[in-house]
Amino acid sequence: MAASFDPPIETECPTPAAAWAGVRMSYDRDEEIFGEGEPARNVYMVVSGAVRTYRVLADGRRQIVEFHLAGDVFGFDGDPTHNLTAEAIGEVTLQVMRRTAFFETDRPDAPGAGHAWATLLRKLQRAEAHVIMLGRQSACERVASFLLDMRGRMIRAGFDGDGISLPMTRQDIADYLGLTIETVSRTFSQLQVSGMIELPSRRSVVVRNLAAMDRICA
Amino acid sequence: MAASFDPPIETECPTPAAAWAGVRMSYDRDEEIFGEGEPARNVYMVVSGAVRTYRVLADGRRQIVEFHLAGDVFGFDGDPTHNLTAEAIGEVTLQVMRRTAFFETDRPDAPGAGHAWATLLRKLQRAEAHVIMLGRQSACERVASFLLDMRGRMIRAGFDGDGISLPMTRQDIADYLGLTIETVSRTFSQLQVSGMIELPSRRSVVVRNLAAMDRICA
DNA sequence: CGGCCCGTTGAAGCTAATCAATGGCCGTGG
DNA sequence: CCACGGCCATTGATTAGCTTCAACGGGCCG
Numbered sequence: 001m002a003a004s005f006d007p008p009i010e011t012e013c014p015t016p017a018a019a020w021a022g023v024r025m026s027y028d029r030d031e032e033i034f035g036e037g038e039p040a041r042n043v044y045m046v047v048s049g050a051v052r053t054y055r056v057l058a059d060g061r062r063q064i065v066e067f068h069l070a071g072d073v074f075g076f077d078g079d080p081t082h083n084l085t086a087e088a089i090g091e092v093t094l095q096v097m098r099r100t101a102f103f104e105t106d107r108p109d110a111p112g113a114g115h116a117w118a119t120l121l122r123k124l125q126r127a128e129a130h131v132i133m134l135g136r137q138s139a140c141e142r143v144a145s146f147l148l149d150m151r152g153r154m155i156r157a158g159f160d161g162d163g164i165s166l167p168m169t170r171q172d173i174a175d176y177l178g179l180t181i182e183t184v185s186r187t188f189s190q191l192q193v194s195g196m197i198e199l200p201s202r203r204s205v206v207v208r209n210l211a212a213m214d215r216i217c218a
Numbered sequence: 219m220a221a222s223f224d225p226p227i228e229t230e231c232p233t234p235a236a237a238w239a240g241v242r243m244s245y246d247r248d249e250e251i252f253g254e255g256e257p258a259r260n261v262y263m264v265v266s267g268a269v270r271t272y273r274v275l276a277d278g279r280r281q282i283v284e285f286h287l288a289g290d291v292f293g294f295d296g297d298p299t300h301n302l303t304a305e306a307i308g309e310v311t312l313q314v315m316r317r318t319a320f321f322e323t324d325r326p327d328a329p330g331a332g333h334a335w336a337t338l339l340r341k342l343q344r345a346e347a348h349v350i351m352l353g354r355q356s357a358c359e360r361v362a363s364f365l366l367d368m369r370g371r372m373i374r375a376g377f378d379g380d381g382i383s384l385p386m387t388r389q390d391i392a393d394y395l396g397l398t399i400e401t402v403s404r405t406f407s408q409l410q411v412s413g414m415i416e417l418p419s420r421r422s423v424v425v426r427n428l429a430a431m432d433r434i435c436a
Numbered sequence: 437c438g439g440c441c442c443g444t445t446g447a448a449g450c451t452a453a454t455c456a457a458t459g460g461c462c463g464t465g466g
Numbered sequence: 467c468c469a470c471g472g473c474c475a476t477t478g479a480t481t482a483g484c485t486t487c488a489a490c491g492g493g494c495c496g
Binding site: 169170171181182185186188189 | 442443445
Binding site: 055057058059061062063065076077078079083084103117118120121123124125127128129130131132134135136137175176177178218 | 273275276277279280281283294295296297301302321335336338339341342343345346347348349350352353354355393394395396436
């Protein structure tokens with residue numbers, strides 16, 4: 001039964017935070033973590049909760065560049081100042097450290113050497129996948145890809161099953177996928193009607209037909 | 219006079235290639251440099267010419283992720299295998315080196331320390347800018363942004379003036395901007411009619427009204 | 437219980453895609 | 467040197483998909 005699914009939005013980071021120096025900080029819903037134009041000295045690791053990084057164009061259009069979930073590292077945009085704004089989605093706890101210190105973790109003699117490189121390369125690959133999605137995929141393909149991506153990230157974080165909990169609003173999803181909130185909503189409905197997903201609540205999705213969803217993603 | 223503009227497509231790399239180990243290699247027009255799924259052991263620096271990296275979806279849709287011009291480094295997509303295909307646009311000369319060796323250039327004691335980090339961070343920022351463009355900008359805004367980006371890269375490479383030489387076809391531009399070739403062509407025409415650019419030949423563009431172009435980019 | 441925010445649904449409009457035909461440049465070969 | 471063929475680009479007409487505008491619903495919190 002889908003209803004038995006309990007949203008694990010607040011989860012501890014799977015990466016050992018002990019390996020991180022720096023300070024732990026908490027943010028409230030919609031609180032700004034850093035803003036466009038501010039000096040970019042720190043990097044941040046999500047301990048619990050979720051973060052969005054985005055840019056707003058002059059006329060108000062917003063593009064969310066990435067959602068950062070428990071274990072993710074962010075704050076690399078821009079040098080010497082941030083190109084993006086980062087905001088808490090709901091309550092968030094972060095581990096904050098100097099960028100220089102983060103780069104240091106990559107010295108050959110440092111514990112976890114190569115970790116920083118791998119992190120950056122993964123971010124680059126995610127950004128490239130985002131480009132491909134926004135450049136060439138339809139609304140339906142984008143939504144399906146998004147859901148399967150969220151599912152994969154949840155599973156990698158230790159939650160298995162097809163229940164996906166979405167910390168963000170429909171508007172956030174729309175601004176991530178380059179669509180309007182109405183199109184996202186309609187697409188969710190279509191996927192539900194066609195039996196591929198269930199929508200037990202606003203913030204949760206259950207994948208009913210993974211193979212079909214996979215096929216959509218093209 | 220616009221006609222006096224000579225296309226400097228073939229240019230020597232501004233970064234001292236001597237700092238690079240590795241082999242020099244040449245490729246013909248449309249020749250594959252690496253393909254999706256191949257082991258990703260090397261990184262490449264463009265000495266002369268231009269390269270496109272792209273992915274093709276199952277049904278043939280192509281998204282170009284990046285154009286690499288003289289001085290640019292590429293080949294970071296995917297680990298352990300490439301997620302993208304890289305192809306020569308026209309005749310290309312590349313300097314090829316092991317990824318591991320490239321990362322080594324970043325050891326504190328190595329000459330040019332910090333160079334590799336800076337390279338990756340710049341690539342990430344470009345990818346994020348691409349995301350914003352594809353997610354939220356109109357066809358006209360995309361084309362204008364593209365032209366000004368190409369202009370900026372040419373200027374940084376040592377060519378000043380408003381004459382831009384485009385090594386790639388309209389189809390390549392379309393696949394980079396997430397548009398069709400017809401839309402790109404129409405938008406070029408509109409910009410020309412409105413007096414913002416001139417199109418002296420297929421592969422060159424002259425910016426006539428930089429301020430107006432800037433304003434379009436939003 | 438009431439208000440507010442978020443999400444859903446419907447109808448009309450617009451942008452870019454698709455389908456189709458023509459134009460022009462360039463390389464090749466007579 | 468000119469003629470031909472092929473490829474790339476442009477332009478026009480129509481269509482499709484997403485956005486915009488508008489109204490309603492439903493859950494949650496005070």
